[in-house]
Amino acid sequence: MTSLELTINGERRVVHAAPGDTLLEVLRREGYVGVKKGCGSGDCGACTVLLDGRAVNACLVLAAKAEKRTILTIEGLADGGALHPIQEAFLDEGAVQCGYCTPGMVLSAYDLLSRNSAPSEGEIREAISGNLCRCTGYVKQVRAIHAAAERMRSGRNE
Amino acid sequence: MGRSADGQVTRRRSGGPVGLSLGCGLGSPGPLVSARGDGNNRRVEREGDVEDVGLQHIQSIARPTTADEAWRLRTADPESTRFLGGGIDLVLYTPETVTTLIDVSRLGRAGVASGRNGFAIGAGTTLSAILEAPEIASYAGGFLADALRHVASPLQRNVATIGGAVARAHPWSDVVLALLVLDANVEIFDGAARSVAVADFYASRSQNVAPLVTGIRLPLRTPSTRGAFEKFGRTGFDVGLLNCACVAEVAKGICRGVRVAAGGTPSLARRLPEVEEVLEGKRLSSEAIANAATLAARGVDARDDRRASESYRRTLTEVGVRRCLERLADGGAEGTR
Numbered sequence: 001m002t003s004l005e006l007t008i009n010g011e012r013r014v015v016h017a018a019p020g021d022t023l024l025e026v027l028r029r030e031g032y033v034g035v036k037k038g039c040g041s042g043d044c045g046a047c048t049v050l051l052d053g054r055a056v057n058a059c060l061v062l063a064a065k066a067e068k069r070t071i072l073t074i075e076g077l078a079d080g081g082a083l084h085p086i087q088e089a090f091l092d093e094g095a096v097q098c099g100y101c102t103p104g105m106v107l108s109a110y111d112l113l114s115r116n117s118a119p120s121e122g123e124i125r126e127a128i129s130g131n132l133c134r135c136t137g138y139v140k141q142v143r144a145i146h147a148a149a150e151r152m153r154s155g156r157n158e
Numbered sequence: 159m160g161r162s163a164d165g166q167v168t169r170r171r172s173g174g175p176v177g178l179s180l181g182c183g184l185g186s187p188g189p190l191v192s193a194r195g196d197g198n199n200r201r202v203e204r205e206g207d208v209e210d211v212g213l214q215h216i217q218s219i220a221r222p223t224t225a226d227e228a229w230r231l232r233t234a235d236p237e238s239t240r241f242l243g244g245g246i247d248l249v250l251y252t253p254e255t256v257t258t259l260i261d262v263s264r265l266g267r268a269g270v271a272s273g274r275n276g277f278a279i280g281a282g283t284t285l286s287a288i289l290e291a292p293e294i295a296s297y298a299g300g301f302l303a304d305a306l307r308h309v310a311s312p313l314q315r316n317v318a319t320i321g322g323a324v325a326r327a328h329p330w331s332d333v334v335l336a337l338l339v340l341d342a343n344v345e346i347f348d349g350a351a352r353s354v355a356v357a358d359f360y361a362s363r364s365q366n367v368a369p370l371v372t373g374i375r376l377p378l379r380t381p382s383t384r385g386a387f388e389k390f391g392r393t394g395f396d397v398g399l400l401n402c403a404c405v406a407e408v409a410k411g412i413c414r415g416v417r418v419a420a421g422g423t424p425s426l427a428r429r430l431p432e433v434e435e436v437l438e439g440k441r442l443s444s445e446a447i448a449n450a451a452t453l454a455a456r457g458v459d460a461r462d463d464r465r466a467s468e469s470y471r472r473t474l475t476e477v478g479v480r481r482c483l484e485r486l487a488d489g490g491a492e493g494t495r
Contacts, residue, residue, distance in 0.1 A: 019259070020213025022249060041250060045313055054286065054316040060246045061317055064219050065261070108313065115290075129394055130311025 004067045008032065009076025017063045023049070024058035027073060034074035034103045038132075045131030048104030049073050055111035057130070074103035077110065086110055089148035090141070097135035104131045109145045117153050119145070213249065217257045223264050225347040229370055231260050236367045243282065243322030246314060262321070262370065270294060277376040281321025281345075285309055285333070288320060297376065298340060299489070301385025301405060305336035308389045308401070321371040327360060330397045330422035332389060334360075337374065338427050339385065339405040339417035345373035360426060382409045386485035388478035398422045399466045402454070402478040404486055411441045413486070418454065420475050424463045432457050433479065442487035451480035 001016045008027070017026045024047045027035045038046035040059050047058040050072035077084045083091070086109050096102050105128055112119055112127035119127070124145045125138070133141065219242065222228040232239050235258070242248060242259040252259075268282035270291040277297065279288060288294055289306040297303070309315055309323075309332045323333040324344055337344075337356045344359040346352055346369035353375060354362070363369075385405035389398040402420040406413040416437045421427030433454045440446050455476035460468045 018214075018216070019219050020216035020252075022213075042246065042310075042314055045311070048313060051316070055313050056317050057313045060249050060314065062213070062219075062242070062245045062249060062259075065242075065245055065263070111312070111316075126307070127312055130313035 002064075004063055006063075006066055006068075007070045009071070009073060015063075019064060021063045022059055023051075023056075023061040023063045023066050023071070026063040027058060027071070032073045032075055036100055036103060038100070042130075043132070044101070045104040045108065045128075046101055048107045048131060050107055050111060053111070053114065055108045055130075072107070072110075074106060077106065084110070085151040086113065086145070086148040089144040089151065093140050093144035093147060095136070095140035095144040097133075101131055101133045101135075105133070105141050109141075109148065112145070113149055113152060118149060121146070213252055215254050215257055216252065216259060218259075220258055220260045221264050222260060222262070223266070225265055225351070225370055225372055228260050228262050228265065229347055229349060231258075232370070233367050241325065241370060243319040243325070244284065244317040245322075246318055247322065247326050263319075265372065268319075274378075275375075276378045278345075279320055279374040279376070281324075281371045281373050282319050283321075285315040285318050285320060285323070286312065289315070298379045298405060299384040301383075301387065301403075302336055302340065302376070305332055305385075305387040305403065308332045308387060308395075308398075311395045320374055324356075324359075324374065325368060325371045327426055328397070329424050329426045330401065331426065332387070332398065332401055332421075335401055335403050335419055335421040335427035336387065337376075338419050338421075338429060339403045340379075341377055341417065343375040343377075344371055345375060346370060347372050357429070380407055382407045384408050384486050384489060386482035388481050390474045390478065400460075400471050400474040400478065401427070402475060402482060403427075404479065404482040406437070406486060408442070408486060411487075413437050413440055413442060418450070418479060418482075420454065420458050420478070423459050423471055423475075424461060424465070425459055428459060430454050430457050430479075437483075442483055447480055447483040447487065450483060451476045454479040 001018055004015050004017050006013050006015060015026055015030055024035060024037060035049055035058055036046035038044035042057045042060045045057065048055050049058045051066060052069050077087060086106050090096055090102065090106060108128045108131050116123060121142060124142050128141060220231050222231060232241060237255045238257045239260055240248060240256050242261045263282045268280040270283060270288060270293060271278045272293050285306050289303040294303050320333065323331060327334055342356050343353045344356055346354065348369035387403045389401040391398045400420060400422045404418045406416040416434045417429060418433040419427050419429045433450050436453060437450050455472040458472060458475040460471035462468045
C-alpha cells in the first residue's frame with residue numbers, strides 16, 4: 001500500500017491504496033458511497049466523479065493517476081444544506097427514479113454547465129451519453145439540465 | 159456496449175484466440191459469460207474458463223520524467239512493464255505478468271501547440287482537450303473535432319490520451335482512422351526520437367517492444383480542406399462495426415489531395431487508394447460519389463467476425479463513403495453526432 005494525497009470535495013486527504021486500485025475503489029473505501037459501482041468497465045457511468053473539473057468514470061481511473069489532483073463527488077456538490085441548482089432541477093423535474101444513475105448524471109451535467117452555460121439539447125444528450133439510466137429514459141434528465149442551466153444563468157435557485 | 163477510450167480490450171494468447179473484451183464483449187471472438195470487477199481483482203469467465211485480469215499484480219508505478227528513462231525502464235523488462243497513459247485499457251485488462259506500470263504523463267508533452275508547419279499534440283493530451291482546443295475546432299473544416307466526438311463517451315474522452323489511442327491502436331480505432339486521412343505523423347521514441355507517418359508507424363511495429371508514442375504532428379491544411387467521418391455502431395458510442403472517413407481540398411467543386419479510408423473492417427484503418435485516385439481532380443457529382451462508393455465497397459479489406467459479416471461491412475463501406483463524400487460536397491464535417 002502507498003499513500004496518496006487527494007483533494008476530495010475541497011478537503012485534503014491522505015489515503016492508502018494499492019498501486020492497482022482504481023479511484024472508484026479508493027473513494028468508496030473512504031466512505032464516498034455516492035460514487036456508485038455499476039458495471040466496473042466504463043459502460044454505465046454510475047461511478048462518475050469530477051477529476052480536476054472534468055467528469056470521468058472513476059472505475060477506469062487508477063487512483064495513482066489522481067494523486068495531488070482535485071476530486072468532486074456527489075457528496076461535495078451541495079452547499080451545506082442547500083442543494084446545487086442541478087440537484088434541485090433533478091428533483092423538480094422528477095428526473096430520478098431508483099436513483100442509482102443520478103449522482104453520475106448530475107456530475108456529468110455539472111461538467112457540461114461549467115463550460116457551457118446555455119447548452120442545446122444535443123449538447124446535453126452528448127454530455128450524458130456515458131451515463132445510463134435503466135428506469136426512466138432520458139427526457140426528464142434532459143429537461144432538468146435545461147432547467148438547471150436557466151437557473152444557474154439567472155443566479156436563482158428556486 | 160463496449161467502449162473503452164478508443165474501443166475495447168482484446169487479447170490473443172498462445173494456443174488460440176481468447177478475446178477479452180470487458181464491457182459487453184463486442185470486440186471479442188468468444189462469448190463473454192461474465193465480467194465482474196471485485197475490488198481490483200477483476201475476474202472474467204469465458205466459456206468455462208476463469209482468469210484474473212485485474213490490477214492485483216501491479217506492485218509499483220514508475221514515474222519517469224524523460225522519454226529516455228521511460229524507454230530504458232520498458233525495454234529492461236518488457237514482460238513485466240507497460241506504459242501508462244490515461245490508463246483505461248490497462249484498468250480493463252492488464253496481463254498478469256505485468257507488475258510495473260510506467261506512467262508517461264510526466265514527460266511534459268500534453269497540449270496542442272501550433273507552429274509554422276501545423277500542430278504538435280503531446281501524447282498525454284486527452285481527446286477532450288484536443289476536440290475542445292479552439293485551433294482544432296477549425297482544423298480541416300472541423301473534421302478532427304467531429305471525428306473525436308465519435309470516440310466512446312465524454313467520460314472516457316476526458317481520460318483517454320491521444321498517445322494511448324495511437325499506441326493501443328484497436329482495429330476499430332476512430333482516432334487512427336482520422337489521423338490516417340489527415341496525413342498525420344506519429345512522434346516516437348525507441349532509443350532515439352523519430353517522426354513517422356501513421357501508416358508507416360503501424361507497418362513497422364513488429365519489434366518486441368512497440369515504440370513510446372510521444373506526440374502527434376498534424377500538417378497545415380488549407381482553408382478549403384474539408385473532411386467527413388462516418389461510424390456505424392450498435393449504439394451512440396459503441397465501438398464501430400465499421401468506420402470510414404474522407405478528407406480533401408475542395409476548391410470550385412474540384413477535389414484534390416483526396417484521402418479515403420475505412421477501419422474496423424475488422425482490421426485497423428487503411429486507405430483505399432483506388433477510390434482516392436478515381437476522385438482526384440474530379441468534381442463531386444452524384445455520379446462520381448456513387449462510383450467511388452461502389453469502388454470502396456469492392457476494395458475494402460472486409461472480413462467476417464462475430465460482430466458483422468463481410469457483406470454487411472461492404473454495404474456499410476458503400477453507404478459510409480457515399481455519406482462522407484456527400485458531406486464533403488456540401489461543405490464537410492458535422493457528422494452524425
